[in-house]
Amino acid sequence: MSIQAFKNISLFVLLLIFSSKTIAQTRENTVLPDNLKWSERTAITILNKYPKAYQIDGSEKPKWDYKMGLVLSAFEKLYQKTNDKKYLNYIREYADEMIDTDGNIKKYDINEYNIDCANPGKLLFNLYDETKDNRYLKVIQQLRTQLESQPRTASGGFWHKQIYPNQMWIDGLYMAEPFYTEYTVKYEKGKALDDIAKQFELVQNHLVDKKTGLVYQAWDESKEIAWANPETGTSPTIWGRGNGWYMMALVETLEYYPKTHPKYKTLIEYLNQIAKSVVEHKSASGLWYQVADKPDLKGNYLESSASGMIIYSLAKAADKGYLSASYKKVAQKSFDSYLKEFVKEDEKGQIIISNVSSNVGLGGKPFRDGTNDYYINSKTKDNSSPALAAFLLSAIELNK
Numbered sequence: 001m002s003i004q005a006f007k008n009i010s011l012f013v014l015l016l017i018f019s020s021k022t023i024a025q026t027r028e029n030t031v032l033p034d035n036l037k038w039s040e041r042t043a044i045t046i047l048n049k050y051p052k053a054y055q056i057d058g059s060e061k062p063k064w065d066y067k068m069g070l071v072l073s074a075f076e077k078l079y080q081k082t083n084d085k086k087y088l089n090y091i092r093e094y095a096d097e098m099i100d101t102d103g104n105i106k107k108y109d110i111n112e113y114n115i116d117c118a119n120p121g122k123l124l125f126n127l128y129d130e131t132k133d134n135r136y137l138k139v140i141q142q143l144r145t146q147l148e149s150q151p152r153t154a155s156g157g158f159w160h161k162q163i164y165p166n167q168m169w170i171d172g173l174y175m176a177e178p179f180y181t182e183y184t185v186k187y188e189k190g191k192a193l194d195d196i197a198k199q200f201e202l203v204q205n206h207l208v209d210k211k212t213g214l215v216y217q218a219w220d221e222s223k224e225i226a227w228a229n230p231e232t233g234t235s236p237t238i239w240g241r242g243n244g245w246y247m248m249a250l251v252e253t254l255e256y257y258p259k260t261h262p263k264y265k266t267l268i269e270y271l272n273q274i275a276k277s278v279v280e281h282k283s284a285s286g287l288w289y290q291v292a293d294k295p296d297l298k299g300n301y302l303e304s305s306a307s308g309m310i311i312y313s314l315a316k317a318a319d320k321g322y323l324s325a326s327y328k329k330v331a332q333k334s335f336d337s338y339l340k341e342f343v344k345e346d347e348k349g350q351i352i353i354s355n356v357s358s359n360v361g362l363g364g365k366p367f368r369d370g371t372n373d374y375y376i377n378s379k380t381k382d383n384s385s386p387a388l389a390a391f392l393l394s395a396i397e398l399n400k
Contacts, residue, residue: 039396053097098120099135153202164363169217170216170218173200177196177200177252178249178253213277218235243310247310251313290375
């Protein structure tokens with residue numbers, strides 16, 4: 001190669017790098033138009049803040065994670081509504097970052113039996129349908145294999161993780177059941193539908209509080225872990241986002257669950273029960289608290305991810321006919337309150353959602369006891385993924 005040719009190539013590479021940086025900086029510095037819908041304003045905020053989806057919530061390295069599954073499932077719905085390829089490309093770039101050439105998820109270990117890992121698998125059904133890339137189908141099958149051998153409680157409920165023996169966590173229903181339902185309907189002629197209904201039945205029998213109708217975050221069937229109620233096995237406190245996870249699990253499972261199946265009406269009944277209960281426990285402004293059943297508890301606060309998840313679930317369930325139309329009106333009013341309470345715009349028109357509860361859990365080291373104080377003292381953040389995704393989903397559903 002001549003020196004001149006080498007110089008030309010070097011100049012081209014430098015121009016390419018400069019051009020890419022300029023495009024990124026231009027996008028970051030662009031002020032969003034006033035007439036942009038809340039759904040697209042939220043999505044563009046996420047694209048600007050996290051150019052690669054694995055960076056969501058500040059992750060520095062690519063990670064197969066439920067947070068990305070949650071946010072990107074909202075992007076999938078936005079793509080289906082707008083047909084704007086940038087939303088689809090954002091999903092596909094994440095999948096391709098995480099799945100190697102042989103169709104394996106990077107750094108995934110089935111032996112951890114982490115039920116959260118099923119959640120991003122939902123993204124691959126449409127990607128496979130659009131591209132026929134067999135890597136996506138292989139991963140879908142790997143995650144189904146995990147569910148096949150996932151450890152279970154004595155009565156048949158999925159353990160949340162290998163490290164949490166005998167425990168069902170309420171968010172695990174959202175992580176696994178929509179994926180599990182879509183898979184069994186598409187590829188197994190619905191053979192697992194009874195098992196899926198069984199997971200919800202266990203929640204109704206063991207995690208729903210008899211007094212309020214709301215759901216606890218977790219249940220230890222063995223009643224051995226220190227946080228478990230010695231009589232019921234439930235965790236001590238009713239966490240707002242737990243109700244949101246459960247409602248979304250029901251709504252998104254019902255989307256694929258055949259109406260002709262005997263358990264379909266049972267799942268509809270469960271959804272009506274939790275919807276009635278959460279509406280009875282909303283604040284005067286129409287939003288929901290971090291500790292859902294104790295609005296007067298000192299230090300308790302209105303929490304944005306729980307509120308967004310519930311608003312989305314009520315709106316979608318009413319649109320689908322699972323709930324009466326009156327719940328759509330509740331969702332509309334609560335959405336308006338959400339904007340006033342939690343949502344601001346920065347100087348570029350990007351959104352900032354406040355009062356997002358940190359991720360909370362139970363057990364582990366140091367030991368998380370699940371008390372009122374534990375939930376109330378979990379630090380709040382701005383623009384954490386559960387609130388961004390829930391707000392985006394609710395804005396799409398309400399056509400905002």
